[in-house]
């Protein structure tokens with residue numbers, strides 16, 4: 001059975017269509033990734049699934065039941081990690097988790113056990129009595145997750161759970177996501193970090209302007225763009241590099257700069273490596289290294305949306 | 313159960329918040345202390361009970377009213393018979409007398425200048441108990457005229473005076489006055505924290521989590537309101553007890569009724585805060601509005617200094633202050649045992665609360681999320 005099934009979902013804010021006739025299904029045991037630039041409609045979709053927003057059209061089923069008609073059932077089975085931190089600063093970590101878990105009908109010894117379990121899961125077992133104001137950004141994010149999992153939901157929805165935190169907390173969270181998945185949770189994961197999604201998601205939907213423009217496993221998505229290759233050129237300094245004229249080279253589709261790394265998407269059918277190297281040499285730019293890369297998700301995203309995921 | 317959960321969370325965090333504690337507990341106590349002691353002189357002179365002068369006209373030939381006068385005179389009330397040319401009501405209006413009583417065969421009528429004045433209350437209370445006894449006497453006349461005499465002599469005439477609690481230590485001193493008006497004022501300030509009950513959940517985004525949980529919006533709403541009511545009530549009880557025990561403020565002999573009336577004001581303040589907070593999406597607007605309202609209500613309701621016999625437009629403004637109706641009711645309950653005086657305050661408070669809560673509930677239903 002599908003844990004989540006969305007059909008023809010639409011959400012409008014006044015005249016603006018944030019989610020446009022979206023259909024999607026997520027099977028049990030998946031880690032399903034939502035990829036999309038800012039404003040693509042990821043949070044809006046997620047908020048409708050979690051019952052925070054009403055849809056204008058379409059249906060959402062959770063574990064086979066229409067979530068509009070059986071909202072209590074749907075909500076009992078969903079754990080929501082909101083994009084923005086949603087914790088009480090004036091309550092301890094323990095009290096936060098306990099309060100929210102209590103809303104799912106847990107009581108007494110069972111409640112306390114689950115709270116302990118959730119805090120331990122996110123590595124905050126030593127911080128029971130601490131207030132979130134004393135927490136680092138990463139610890140707050142972890143508490144934000146603990147508040148969503150103590151009631152052991154079947155479906156956990158995470159809206160950018162790793163935004164703006166240190167690599168250590170980030171790894172911790174990614175490991176937790178995998179562990180939750182191994183324990184039987186189905187997970188919907190949203191991120192701006194392509195590597196994260198590529199690393200943990202079994203299936204990915206690329207969302208743009210409220211629509212799913214591509215969906216599948218990493219391999220399936222990459223196969224969409226087999227005729228594109230990535231050329232990464234590391235230079236000593238990009239000071240004199242003229243990007244526009246690189247784009248004029250035959251076969252070059254797009255050029256991006258990442259510090260001293262110049263990333264060029266190019267058509268595999270055109271042999272233009274010589275021309276590219278020549279361009280750098282004639283501009284007096286010293287090349288440190290040159291790599292030809294197989295397309296990754298980022299390339300897929302760029303090709304499909306014409307946008308860079310993180311910059312916008 | 314969820315309602316209690318949410319209410320309990322609110323209460324717990326309220327009492328952790330030093331700002332709440334300061335504002336709801338320390339602030340009123342300090343204010344009572346400062347105003348109650350600094351302004352004590354103005355009170356003892358203006359509210360001396362032996363200053364009560366009463367004009368009366370007795371068209372009955374009975375002995376009852378003269379009996380009453382004789383007894384009341386002993387307690388320091390001065391009665392003067394009005395000549396037929398005198399307009400008693402006018403005399404009272406001009407402040408020459410504290411009250412004017414007309415005794416006719418049909419009954420007894422009292423004119424006092426200001427329904428809230430302590431002199432008026434005392435007169436009213438005394439006459440009420442006199443009338444009660446007079447009515448008993450009338451009954452006896454009809455059934456068994458020969459027993460009338462004994463019915464009247466059995467009770468000492470001075471009894472009606474005792475019943476009105478006209479005891480020297482029951483005159484409101486400045487501390488007694490400020491204990492009441494500061495308490496009613498601080499309750500009104502409860503609207504401030506109530507206005508952020510739902511808004512703060514929205515701002516902290518915890519509203520999303522609450523909505524995502526299988527708890528109905530109505531449960532969240534009721535829980536939040538309930539928590540706020542309990543927190544505010546606890547603070548008020550503490551303030552009253554402190555003023556009673558430490559400042560020896562007079563809260564009368566009917567604390568239960570006093571608390572009940574104050575509780576309806578707490579309900580009013582919390583409902584107003586929540587209701588107003590739903591009128592706009594931002595949190596700043598409602599806060600400014602409530603702050604302004606409470607300040608004006610406090611000023612015109614006599615929270616800072618007593619307003620004696622307001623007239624014209626000024627009276628209209630003072631009557632609009634919730635504190636005026638609250639303080640009037642409490643003064644009457646405490647000093648004149650006038651329980652019926654609770655009713656206007658009680659009903660206005662509850663009716664307005666109902667309207668404010670309705671506004672909140674309707675906008676809540678329309679809204680996505682909280």
Ligand SMILES: Nc1ncnc2c1ncn2[C@@H]1O[C@H](COP(=O)(O)OP(=O)(O)OP(=O)(O)O)[C@@H](O)[C@H]1O
Nearest residue numbers: 013016018036037038039040041042043044045083
């Ligand atoms: N309450 C709202 N009222 C009006 N417009 C909204 C509202 N919420 C979202 N939008 C608009 O809907 C679009 C989708 O927003 P959404 O938050 O779903 O994007 P997102 O994919 O989650 O982006 P991000 O990566 O920045 O979180 C945006 O253009 C946003 O401006």
Ligand SMILES: [Mg+2]
Nearest residue numbers: 042043044083
């Ligand atoms: Mg988002």
